[in-house]
Amino acid sequence: MVFERMPLEIWFDTYQFEVDYDIGESGMKFQTVRELDLDLNEVELRYGYHIGHPDLRQIIANQYQGRGAENVAVTTGASEGNFCVIAHLVNPKDNIIVEHPTYPSLYQVPRSLERDLTLFKLKWEDGFTPNLDELRKAVKPNTKLITLTHPNNPTGSVLSESTLKEAIEIAEDAGAYLMVDETYRDLMFDKPPPLAATLSDRAISLTSMSKTWGLPGIRIGWVVADTPIIEAVRAIREQVTICNSSLGESIAKAVLENQEKVLAKLREAMLANYDIVKEWMDGQEWLEWIEPRSGVVCAPRLRNGKATDKLCELLVKKYRTFTVPGSRMELDGHFRLGFGGEQEELIQGLKQLEKALRELYG
Ligand SMILES: Cc1ncc(COP(=O)(O)O)c(C=O)c1O
Numbered sequence: 001m002v003f004e005r006m007p008l009e010i011w012f013d014t015y016q017f018e019v020d021y022d023i024g025e026s027g028m029k030f031q032t033v034r035e036l037d038l039d040l041n042e043v044e045l046r047y048g049y050h051i052g053h054p055d056l057r058q059i060i061a062n063q064y065q066g067r068g069a070e071n072v073a074v075t076t077g078a079s080e081g082n083f084c085v086i087a088h089l090v091n092p093k094d095n096i097i098v099e100h101p102t103y104p105s106l107y108q109v110p111r112s113l114e115r116d117l118t119l120f121k122l123k124w125e126d127g128f129t130p131n132l133d134e135l136r137k138a139v140k141p142n143t144k145l146i147t148l149t150h151p152n153n154p155t156g157s158v159l160s161e162s163t164l165k166e167a168i169e170i171a172e173d174a175g176a177y178l179m180v181d182e183t184y185r186d187l188m189f190d191k192p193p194p195l196a197a198t199l200s201d202r203a204i205s206l207t208s209m210s211k212t213w214g215l216p217g218i219r220i221g222w223v224v225a226d227t228p229i230i231e232a233v234r235a236i237r238e239q240v241t242i243c244n245s246s247l248g249e250s251i252a253k254a255v256l257e258n259q260e261k262v263l264a265k266l267r268e269a270m271l272a273n274y275d276i277v278k279e280w281m282d283g284q285e286w287l288e289w290i291e292p293r294s295g296v297v298c299a300p301r302l303r304n305g306k307a308t309d310k311l312c313e314l315l316v317k318k319y320r321t322f323t324v325p326g327s328r329m330e331l332d333g334h335f336r337l338g339f340g341g342e343q344e345e346l347i348q349g350l351k352q353l354e355k356a357l358r359e360l361y362g
Pocket of ligand 1: 080102183209
């Protein structure tokens with residue numbers, strides 16, 4: 001078993017603090033403790049409940065019709081939830097099918113654990129939406145878990161309700177589970193499909209406070225699933241993190257208690273930023289894209305078919321602007337553009353991107 005660093009995270013660790021304009025992040029603007037305006041003075045910095053404070057689990061469960069607190073495990077971001085579900089469900093000889101592209105740990109964890117991994121590719125020709133005939137064909141007798149990520153990082157493609165239900169059927173027919181990474185679901189441009197875990201005991205929802213809420217620093221995410229899976233998550237994390245940060249849980253609880261009010265503002269900011277990116281892309285001679293259907297990321301590519309590493313390196317080193325080369329997410333020829341940040345930073349970042357494109361290809 002070999003745990004190697006992920007190229008995406010190496011890129012972040014190297015450059016994310018070295019820029020003036022960040023148009024590569026995958027979430028909404030990071031919030032400060034001051035902006036949240038919470039009184040955290042009485043939070044006891046003790047060990048917590050191992051799968052999350054019961055009040056927090058209940059607030060989360062309220063969003064999942066037909067599910068209770070016993071179906072919720074609060075984890076150290078979606079990352080830990082992903083690790084626990086894979087480690088529990090996919091045994092050494094089992095197969096896992098992971099939709100690709102996606103956030104790399106979804107496929108890197110099975111690689112590290114040396115599981116039989118099948119990548120189920122989203123294609124440009126299909127608008128990066130899943131082709132379920134191909135998913136059905138990819139299923140093997142030893143398939144135990146299928147994962148999908150929608151709204152997708154980095155393409156911004158979405159899952160319709162009928163596709164979600166059919167994907168669950170495919171998993172059920174195979175005696176497997178379907179896990180949907182719903183990290184961007186609160187950032188749908190239109191009405192979202194149902195939460196996966198509300199549809200079947202064979203369906204698992206995975207999500208996070210990191211993206212919509214701009215709170216990756218609190219490291220809070222969760223898994224909603226049938227209770228044996230929740231118990232397995234508890235066992236695994238007792239050997240790794242034991243419990244969540246008590247400050248992180250307090251902040252998550254306060255934010256989720258107020259979510260309706262805050263969500264409306266976040267969605268407004270997202271849609272306004274999207275209009276800016278769309279207008280900019282419409283005028284682009286060097287780039288083309290599949291328009292994202294939701295979320296705050298998209299994956300344009302160079303019309304000349306070249307790799308984007310040179311572009312992203314020039315951008316970060318000379319123009320102090322952060323994007324993500326597609327090679328870091330195994331999507332060569334594309335790069336990730338994020339539009340969840342401050343509007344002015346986005347506008348300036350796009351100007352820098354234009355300069356870099358002109359320098360290389362003008
Ligand atoms: C789709 C998706 N899932 C999971 C994660 C991990 O998020 P976290 O561990 O911060 O919750 C990310 C981060 O970029 C992501 O984009």
